[in-house]
Amino acid sequence: MSSILRFYLISIQDALIYRWNIFFAIIGYSLSAMIGIHIVQRVYESGHQLGSYAEQPLLMYFLLVLAMDSLLYFGDAWNIVEEIHSGKITNFLVKPVSYYHARVAMYLGKASVRFITMIPALLLGMWFLGIGIQQLVGLHFWAFVPYFLIGLSLHICVIIILGVLSFPLQRASAGIFTFQTGIFLTGGKFIPLSLFPEWAQHILTFLPFHFMTFTPLSILLGQPTFLAYLPGVAIALLWLVGALILLKLLWLRGIKTYEGFGQ
Amino acid sequence: MKALVSNIKFYLRLYFCLLGFNFQSRLAYRGEFILSLVSVSTELTVRLVFLSVVYSYIPSLAGWTYPQMLLLFASSFILEAIAWFTWRASIFKLHLVVQDGSFDFLMTKPVSLLFITAFRRMDLEDVARVVVGVALLMFSFHLSGIFPSVNQWLLWMVGISLAQVVYFSFSLMLKTTSFWTTQTSEINYVMYSLDRLNQYPTHLYTGFVRFLFTFIIPVTFISTLPAQFLTGTASWLGLLGLAGFAGLIFLLARWVFYTSIKAYSSASS
C-alpha cells in the first residue's frame, strides 16, 4: 500500500512541475465551456428553452462539466503509450508493484492537482453567471459519489485500455483522439444527454459512457433521468467487469508482445 | 521588383517541396493516415450533432438561423483545413522541434526563419475538413434556398485568406511566448479550444467576453466575419477592418517571434 501512496505523491510532484500544462488545460476547457454557457443564455433570453431544463441548472451543468473534466482526463493514455515506447515500463515490470495499481495512483495524483487548480475557474464562472455559492451546498453530493466512482473506474479502465491498445501504432494519437471525441459526445460533455431525441437516449442506456459525465452530474443537480436507474447502472457495471477482464487479458498478452518487442 | 518576384518564386518552390515531402512521409504510415481520417471525421460529426440538437429546440441563435450557422461551420472547417495544409502542424509541434534540437539547424539556414518554422509540417489528413466543409455549404444552400452572389463569394475568399493571416499570427504569438517559459506543449490546450470557439459566432457573447473574443482572442476576425460575407450580413467595410487587423497582428506576431528567438538563444546553452 505504501508504494502505491508513493506513486500518488510522485505524480503530484510531477503535476506541480508541469503546472503550466494543467493551468492551460483548465483555461482551454474554460474557454470551451463559455460556448455552452452563452448558448444557454441566448436561448433563454429569447424566451425559448432547452428540453425541460430551467436556465440556472443548465448553466450549472456546464460549469460542473469543467469539474468533471478536471477529474476525468485522457492525457494518461498518451503517457502509457510513451512509457511502453520508451521502455520506461520495464521499471515497473522489474519491481514488485503492479503497473496498473501504480498507474491508477499516478492518475489520481494528477487528478487531485487538476481538481484543485480548477476550483478558482469554477468559482469565477459562478460569480460571472451570478450563481450564489449556496448553490454548491444544495447539490446532492452523497448520492453523486457512487455514480461518480463507477464513472471514474470506467474512465481509468478506458484510458489504460486505449493506451495499451494503441502503442503499436506509430501515431497513436489519432486512435485515442477518436475515442475521446466519441466519449465526450456520448458522455454528455458537450450537451446534456436528456436533450437528445428519445431514441438516441435509449441507445445510450446500453453504453457506459453517460456515467463519465452526464449521469453523475444529473444526480448531483438532483435531476436524474432514466439513465440513472437500475437498468442503466446494471449495464454500466457489466461494462466495468468486461473492461477489467479485457485489461487482464491485454496485460497477459501485452507482457508477451512487449518482451518480443523489447529493445 | 524583380528581386521580389524571384523571392516569391523561391518560397513557393520551397513550400511545394516541403508539401511533397510531407505527403511522402504520411504515406509511409498508411494505416495511421486512414485512422487519422477517421479521427477527423468523428470530430466533425460530433460537432454537427451538438449543433443540430441545440437547433431542434430553437429557430435561431443570437440572430443566426440553422442554415446560416451551418455556413459558419463550413467556412471554419475550410479555414482549418487550409491552416493544417500550411502552417498549423508546424506551429503546434514547434516545441518538439526545439526540444530535439532541429530548430538549431533551422536557425543556420539562409532562408526566412519564420517561413521555415511555419511551413515544415503539414497534416494532410485534414483534407477531410474540406470535403465536409463543401458538403455543408451545399446542404445549407439546400436548406435555406439562398445562394450567395458572386460578390459575396469574392468577399468570402479574400476574407478567409485574411482570416488565415490573423489565425496564423495569433497562434504563432501564443506558441512563441512559450519559448520564454518551458518549451512544452501546454499552450496547445488553448489552441485546441480555439477550434471550437471558431465554430460559433461571436454574437453569442456580450460585454467583456465579446471584447475578449474580438480583440484578445480574435475569433470574430478568424471565423465570424468571413462567414458573414457568405450570409450577406457583412460588407466591404468589414473586409477593410479585417485587412487592417490582419496587417497589425501579423507585424506584432513577427516581432514577438523574432524577439523570443533572441531570448531563447540568449538563455540556452
Next chain:
Amino acid sequence: MSTPAIVVQNLSKTYSVTKKEPGVAGSIKHLFSRQSFSTIAVDHISFHIEPGELVGFLGPNGAGKTTTLKMLSGILYPSSGQVSVLGYTPWERKRQYQQQFSIVLGQKNQLWWDLPALNSFLLNKEIYRIPETQFNHTLNKLTDLLEVKDVLNTPVRKLSLGQRMKCELIAALLHSPKVLFLDEPTIGLDVVSQLKMRDFIRDYNQTAQTTIILTSHYMEDVEALCKRVIIIHHGQLIYDGSLQKLIAKHADHKELKVTFVSPVAESQLKGMGKILEYDPRRVVLAVPKKTYKTISSDFLQHFPVDDILIDEPNLDDVIRDIFTQPQA
C-alpha cells in the same frame, strides 16, 4: 598572412538554471519561489583561425565546446565578446553568412526521419539555391567518397548510425561551405566507420580548402586530423597551439616498455623511473626525456631483458594530465 577566417575575442556565455528541492514540499515551494543561479558555459575565450585550417576543439563533456560552436553558427547569442567569421557576426544571422557555412551536430539530426536522405538533400538544394548541375556533381562526388550511393533511397530511420552520419555530412557539404563546424562527428560510430569518416574529413579539408573546427572526445580523431588544437576546460581556453608542442610540453617523458626473459622483482626496479604497469615479466615505466637513453642501456646491462620498446605517451594521457593539474 591572409586575413583569418575566424576571429574570436573575449567570447563569454552565461545562462541561468533553476533548482528544485526534492519532495512534494519542495515542489510546492518551487511554485512560488525559484532559486536560480547562473552557470558560465564559456569564459572569455579568444583565438584566430586561418582559412583552410583544421582545428581540433578538445575538452571534457560540458566544457563549453558545443556552446562555442553554436555561437559561431549564430544559434546562440553570447553574453559578451566579439566573433567574426568570414567577416560576419554570426548571431546577426545574415543570409550571406549562412550561405557559406555548415554545422554538423553529431547527436542531433537534420535529416527527415521518415524519408530517404535524398529528400533532405533536395530540400537543401532549394534552401541554398544550388544550381542543378552543381548539385548533381557535388552529390555524386560526396556519395562516391563516402560510399553511401546505395542507401540514398532508404528512409533515414532505417539507416545505420554510420550511414546516417555520412548522410548528415553530405547534407552539410552540398552547398560547398567555406567554414564547417563538426561537433562530435564520429560519436557512437564503430571503428571502421570512424576511420572512414576521419579519412574523408582530412581529404575534404585538403582538397576543398575548407576551414574546419572539429570537436571530439575521441583523441584519435584529433591526433589523426588536427595539427592545431584548442583545449577548453570549465569554459576557459587552457591551450591553443600545435599538437606536437602540446605533447612536447606536457609529455616530458617517454614510455619504456620492457619485457624480461626471467621474472624481476618490483623492488629491483627502484630508481629506474615511475612504474606505470608492473608484472614480473613485463614493466611499463615513465622515464624523463633527458635520461631515457641511459636508462635503457642500464636495463640492457643489468636485467634479463627480452625486448625494449620506447614510446611517446598518447594524447589521452597528456590531456588527462592537463586536466588533473591544479590550475594556476
